[in-house]
Amino acid sequence: MAKNKQEAVFTPIGQNHSKNGKFEKSVDLPPATRKKHTTLGLSDDDVVEMFRLMYLQRRFEERAMQMYQKGKFGGFLHLYIGQEAVSTGTVFALNDDDDIITAYRDHGWGLVRGISAREGMAELFGKATGCSKGKGGSMHFANTEQHFWGGYGIVGGHIPIGGGLAFANKYLDNGQISTCFFGDGAVDQGSLHETMNMAQLWKLPVVFVVENNGYSMGTAVKRHTVGEIYERAKGYGMKHACFNGMDALTVYENMKEIADEVREDSEPYFVEIRTYRYRGHSMSDPQKYRTKEELEEFQKTDPVERIRQYLLDKDVLEESDIEEIENKIEEEVLDAIDYAEESPSPEPEELYEDMFAGTPYFHDKK
Amino acid sequence: MAVLQFREALRDAIDEEMARDEMVFIMGEEVAEYNGAYKVTEGLLDKYGFKRVIDTPISELGFSGIGVGAAMKGLRPIVEFMTFNFAVLAADQIINHASKVRYMLGGQASVPIVFRGPNASAGQLGATHSVAYDSMYAHFPGLSVIYPSEPDDAKGLLKSAIRSEDPVLFMESEQMYGLKGEVSEEDDYIIPIGKGKIKREGDDVTIIASGKMYHVVKQAAEQLAKDGVEAEVIDPRTIKPFDIEMVIESVKKTNRCVIVDEAHPFGGVAAEAGFLIQREAFDYLDAPVQRVTLPDVCAPFAKNLFDIWLPDAKQVIDAVNTVTYRN
Numbered sequence: 001m002a003k004n005k006q007e008a009v010f011t012p013i014g015q016n017h018s019k020n021g022k023f024e025k026s027v028d029l030p031p032a033t034r035k036k037h038t039t040l041g042l043s044d045d046d047v048v049e050m051f052r053l054m055y056l057q058r059r060f061e062e063r064a065m066q067m068y069q070k071g072k073f074g075g076f077l078h079l080y081i082g083q084e085a086v087s088t089g090t091v092f093a094l095n096d097d098d099d100i101i102t103a104y105r106d107h108g109w110g111l112v113r114g115i116s117a118r119e120g121m122a123e124l125f126g127k128a129t130g131c132s133k134g135k136g137g138s139m140h141f142a143n144t145e146q147h148f149w150g151g152y153g154i155v156g157g158h159i160p161i162g163g164g165l166a167f168a169n170k171y172l173d174n175g176q177i178s179t180c181f182f183g184d185g186a187v188d189q190g191s192l193h194e195t196m197n198m199a200q201l202w203k204l205p206v207v208f209v210v211e212n213n214g215y216s217m218g219t220a221v222k223r224h225t226v227g228e229i230y231e232r233a234k235g236y237g238m239k240h241a242c243f244n245g246m247d248a249l250t251v252y253e254n255m256k257e258i259a260d261e262v263r264e265d266s267e268p269y270f271v272e273i274r275t276y277r278y279r280g281h282s283m284s285d286p287q288k289y290r291t292k293e294e295l296e297e298f299q300k301t302d303p304v305e306r307i308r309q310y311l312l313d314k315d316v317l318e319e320s321d322i323e324e325i326e327n328k329i330e331e332e333v334l335d336a337i338d339y340a341e342e343s344p345s346p347e348p349e350e351l352y353e354d355m356f357a358g359t360p361y362f363h364d365k366k
Numbered sequence: 367m368a369v370l371q372f373r374e375a376l377r378d379a380i381d382e383e384m385a386r387d388e389m390v391f392i393m394g395e396e397v398a399e400y401n402g403a404y405k406v407t408e409g410l411l412d413k414y415g416f417k418r419v420i421d422t423p424i425s426e427l428g429f430s431g432i433g434v435g436a437a438m439k440g441l442r443p444i445v446e447f448m449t450f451n452f453a454v455l456a457a458d459q460i461i462n463h464a465s466k467v468r469y470m471l472g473g474q475a476s477v478p479i480v481f482r483g484p485n486a487s488a489g490q491l492g493a494t495h496s497v498a499y500d501s502m503y504a505h506f507p508g509l510s511v512i513y514p515s516e517p518d519d520a521k522g523l524l525k526s527a528i529r530s531e532d533p534v535l536f537m538e539s540e541q542m543y544g545l546k547g548e549v550s551e552e553d554d555y556i557i558p559i560g561k562g563k564i565k566r567e568g569d570d571v572t573i574i575a576s577g578k579m580y581h582v583v584k585q586a587a588e589q590l591a592k593d594g595v596e597a598e599v600i601d602p603r604t605i606k607p608f609d610i611e612m613v614i615e616s617v618k619k620t621n622r623c624v625i626v627d628e629a630h631p632f633g634g635v636a637a638e639a640g641f642l643i644q645r646e647a648f649d650y651l652d653a654p655v656q657r658v659t660l661p662d663v664c665a666p667f668a669k670n671l672f673d674i675w676l677p678d679a680k681q682v683i684d685a686v687n688t689v690t691y692r693n
Contacts, residue, residue, distance in 0.1 A: 101435075133472030142471040149438060150471050154462050160428050161463060164435015171391070171417065171441060191458070194428025201423070354469050355508050357476035358531035361560065361607045362507070364642070 012223045016288050025294055026214030026221055027274050029301065032247035036314065040253050042092070044316045050092060050248050051307045052325055054084040057108040058304050059333045060117055064107070064124055067337060068283055073125045075137045080108035082246075082278035085303035086211055087112045089251025090179065093259050099147045099165040099178035101158050103186065105211075105277075106151025110141035113148035117336035127343035134346045135354060147176075156182065156189025159208070163195040166206035170266060177205040177262045185216025187229050199268040200236045207255075207262055207269045211245065213277040218289040233270035245275035246301045249310075276301075367548040373406045375517035375549050376482075376538065379524035380407070380444060382554070384414055387442060390528060393420035393429060394446030394483070403448050404484065404543050430456035430481065434464050437479040442528060447483035450499045450537060456481075464533040465508035480527045485513060485537035486578060486628045487665055490672050496665030498628040500577070501635045503535045504606035510559055511605040513537040515580035517547040519603050522557030530559065539578045562609035564616070568596030571686050572616040574639060575626040576602050579677060583626050586682035595690060605635055613639060614646045621652040622689040626682055631659040653689040658682055 007013075015024070033040075037047040061079045068077045080087070087108040094100070102109045110120055115131045123130030124138055132140050132150075142150035149165060152158035162180025169176040186192060187210055199206050216224045233240035241258060244250045251273065258269050276298040280287045311317040317325075352362060370378070384390045391414075392407060398421040401408040411419040422429040426447065433443035447453040453460065464477050487496035504511045512527060512534060514520045520538070527534040549555075565580070566587055575583040580601050587597040598616050602609050617623050623643055627636035636657035643655050658677045666672050687693040 099439075131472070132470065132474065135472045136470040140470040142474050144438075144471065144474040149435075149475065150467070152463075154458060157431075157458055157462055160431020160459060161435035161438070161467075163428070164432040164437070165439055166435075167432050168436040168439035168441050171436065172439070191427050191431065194423075194425035195431065197423060198425060198428055198432060354473035356532050357468060357478070361510070363504075363606060363608065 014220055014223050014289055015291055025297065026290065027212055027276065029246060029274050030242060030244045032244045033250040033253050035249070035253065037249055040249060042252065046092065047307070047311065047316060048325075050088050051311055052329065053088050053112050054248065054304045054307060055326060056117065056329050056332070057084045057087065057111050059329050060111060060120060060336070061107055063333045063337060064121065065279070065283070067124070072341070076104070077124070077138050077283045078105045078281065079277075079279040080105050082298065082303070083211060083213060083275045084108055085248040085251050085307070086245045086273050086275055089248040090255050092252050093255035094179065095176070097147055097176050098259065099149055099169070099176060100181070101149040101162045101165060101178070102151055102181040103155065103158060103183060104139035104151050104153045105183065106139065106141045109148060109151065109181070110143060114143045114146040115141055115148070117332050118339040121336035121340040122343045125340040125343070126345065127340055128346040128350065129339070129343040133350070133354065156186040156191040158182070159186065159189070159191045160195045162208070163199050163204055163206055166199065166204040166268075167202070169205055170203070175263065177207065177259060179207045179209060181209045181211055183216065184210055184212040184214070184221050184229060185219075185224065186210070187232065188225055196233070196236045196238060196268070196270065200238050203266050204268055205262050205266045207258055207271060209271045209273055211275055212272050213275050215277065215281065215289065217281040218285065220289065230270065230272035238268055238270045240270045240272075242272040242274065245273035246303045246306065248303060248307050368551050369546055370517050370549045371543065372517045372520055372538070372545045372547070373404060373543040375521040376406050376524055377408065377410070379521045379528070381410065381413070383525055383528040384410070384418060389440060390442045390444065391418040391420065392444040392446060393422050393433065395422055395424055395448050397421060397446050404540060406543070407446070426452050426456040427459060430459035431463065433479050434459055434467070434477055437477045438467065438475045442478050444480045444482060444528060447481065449495060449540070450483055450485045451495050451497055453481065453483065453499070460503065460509070460533070460535070461506055465506050469508065476531055477533050478531050480530075480534050480536055482524070482527075482536035483538060484540045486539060487676060488540035490667050490669060491665070492667050493664035498660075500537055500605045501627070501629045501633065501638070504635070505633070508532065510534045510607065511537065512559060512603065513577040513605055514603050515542070515577055515601050517545065518549045519557060519563070519601070521549050522555050523559065523603060525554075525556050526559050534559070537577065542578060557603070560604050560607035560609060562600050562602040562604070562612040564598060564612070565601050566597060566599035568598040569620055570595045570597060571622040571624060571689055572598045572600060572613065572620045573624045573626065573682065573686065574600045574602060574613060576605060577628060579626045579628045582677060582679055583682055586679040586686070589679060589683055590686055595686060597686065608635075608639065610639070610642050610646070613643065617643055617647045618650045621650050623651075623655045624658065624682065624685040624689060625655065626658045626677060628677065629659060630662050631657070632662065634659060653691065656685040656689050658685050
């Protein structure tokens, strides 16, 4: 037994209760790629579009946060701020008809897969014009026409579904692959392990991606899971990778190679992308579990700032070009807020719509 | 009419639907090379090959979710559980995902999937292998629940389930797989989901039972007839949608009702049907509705205790005697 209550008994002790004053980072970033976008096969236009998408995700969420704080909408709001390089690098690496499925931190994923700022904001506001008709809210953005199968609210619950999308691709022999994103908290769920086993056994064309942002809600990675996350793959004989998720070009470079390989040989991959969440788990999080120093340290590697600086350093854009893009996005996001506010709420009868693809049945409905 | 075992009727339904639609496939523990734990899938591997008849590891949560994802992309999975008692491990996929994906994505995906396997008890198998889950799943919006009692119903309803655009739970019984019965030889024999069947006509009391309990009730009804009590026996066949109209019409004729349910009493089919009957046929009732259910206790192993635990014909007759004031 521990002699005093300040020693760990079961769970390792976190930052908030640590007495040694040592500042320990929750996640270590591997180095970013040193290759230029042209070497990676990306055009100037591609990398400008990457910046545009990343800035859109950032401003969309910063404005959404303001609207939430003003009480414009309710529910949960889990922000992706800090992780935008992951979604952006990935969509450039995938074919447009490859599948993406993710957890509840899904706004960025929707915006890079065809959900407009208007449809996204309207969904947050619970309006009929939202991407999921106001039925899903923040956690259930989706655009299945563009193979974004949605955000899901049960930690680890969507992982087998991601495996199922890949199963269907193999069954249909359609050349598509599936990518399944989840946070570091989900690596402790049994659903991941069952699905990894079957994916390797059945050779499913799927990439499982842990977006390790340092925290499972308020619990640092080292306090909720053992060893290095990417090494879990070894137990299943699965190919794996671990790379920097604060740089969109690094994400692109690695995900492109992985996607090509999975498409070629239909063998799954397990990937840990290290990133950092700048905001709390959700809007009600006081964030006592981490230090200001840590947050500041990671803000120096801000993925949006990084790509902005890259465009300037490589003479792809002038400062004035960038400001023009930023102003346009600001207008787009403000317009989205007006659109969401002015959009109609779902009609009361819509309560009973979208339950069934076939004949609807509601027990004891008068 | 052909005389088939229950398992053969199920197999014919799966076979016909697999032949009809290449998107239909079946997966589960021991369904392929072992030919099915209860031989429902016997011969299907030889006929359809390894792509469409798939052995899974013992990972109910994982393979159920793979089924849900595959269904979202347009396949029509039949997911076999060795028993619905094991499907509890997959409850997150059935309850949180299969039934909710369409709604929460605003209609952007559908989940045409069948989860099937034996339900409820099958002799002295102890506490964890003996639970009836039909009313639990019926609780959740978006799920249809079928629990047929005879081979003919099983065939026609399973074909409907496989063609459904939405998730269906199809429940069977280890103890009924060998049961023989006449099955329609009609081409493409379909029974619509949600329609009950009057399996015995009578004027004195309405008795409702599905699945294995139907056979207990059938035996009780024969006994009662010898005593001059003619029971009308309704097999709802589908737990959800529940054919309450058929029940109400019968109760208005007989003025008495007993519901037999192989679930525990709290919040089961008997509770729900009983409520609806008192509301819809209050003025027609000559006695309070009675129910026969499992007690609110786990399944015991000991033979004598198990026999007390499981509803039998005697308990049904006692309940009928109560509603007919013959006790």
